[in-house]
Amino acid sequence: MKTVGIVSEYNPFHNGHQYLVETSKRELDAQAVVAVMSGNFTQRGEIAFFDMYSRAQVACENGFDLVLEIPPQFVLTSAEFYAYYSVYILHQLGIVDYLAFGSECGDIDELKHVKKKDVNSMKAQMKSGVTYAKAVGDSPLLQSANNILGAEYLNALQKLQSPIIPYTIKRKGVSHDEMTTCEQFASASYIRKQLRDGADVLNFLPRLPDANPVWEDALIPMLNYRLALDCRNDLSDIQNISEGLQNRILSSRGKETFRDMIDAIKCKRYPETRIRRALYSILLDLKKTNELPQYTRVLAFNETGQKLLKKMKKTAEIKIYSRITKTDIATNIQLQKELFCNEIYRLAQQHCNGGQNNG
Secondary structure, three states: OOEEEEEEOOOOOOHHHHHHHHHHHHHOOOOEEEEEEEOOEEOOOEEOOOOHHHHHHHHHHOOOOEEEEEOHHHOOOOHHHHHHHHHHHHHHHOOOOEEEEEEOOOOHHHHHOOOOOOHHHHHHHHHOOOOHHHHOOOOHHHHOHHHHHHHHHHHHHHHHOOOOEEEEEEOOOOOOOOOOEEOOEEOHHHHHHHHHOOOOOHHHOOOOOOOOOOOHHHHHHHHHHHHHHHOOOOOOOEOOOOHHHHHHHHHOOOOOOHHHHHHHHOEOOEOHHHHHHHHHHHHOOOEOOOOOOOEEEEEEEOHHHHHHHHHHHHHOOOEEEOOOOHHHHHHOHHHHHHHHHHHHHHHHHHHHOOOOOOO
């Protein structure tokens, strides 16, 4: 069964995502599509607008056969590491033939020839305030978010010496984060903003997840509590934290909204996405590590996905949890960390639902 793998967040799943999965499946003549998806927190440092199970269910109703989770400590990282960890999970499944992704250029050969700057040069530039997108390379291709991720997917496949074949499809409609629409296409950022404003977005997605939205300001009391606890401690062991950023974060505690806190921290040296990932890493107590993902969790599947899961019992070199036992929790530290992160999400969800927890 020819299988396509896709790295995703679906925050929320929209028509552009559906276009990618349908087009890749058709053009690659594939019989199955599996996604590895960020869970309750996203790569750019945000709480997911809808919980991971409800987002995965929508994906499985609209082209996907199986949706698996990327554990949160491997999501709240830079594009380079996020891409590597995600591709690593797909590689370890042992069933994926193609890695499909959207890009602004839509040309796999162009992305293969993009040259990144060396690590020391990138670090030096970023310390001076240059963003990752500008520091990573001089190619105009690397000034677009999906091109950057695409290039990182290709690097990951090469590092892993993976037999998975990359395939890209030109992004249709609007650019990543663009706050305008094009016919039935809109970015996830635009859709989330419209949802916050109470606007109708049903033209841009198959359907809304069966869950109430979660607002990140519900996390502020918990984050301020963590910062109060940590104000006398060294945060250098927390991922995404450097000494200068630690000082700015600690001096910003006590703010009433994420926006206020980010504005108090933001400067030329630290772009917003870096700050966001740092704040969420503190909140979730995510430590720096050289570990790779040890497992993935099943979030949603259909009949074809069930066949994939059965096949992976023989092929997968990574633990796949459909159900979690007490023994699983006791023996897997990474899983313990994820469950803690999900409990933080549940508390925010409960707060946003007026004290009622719907999942």
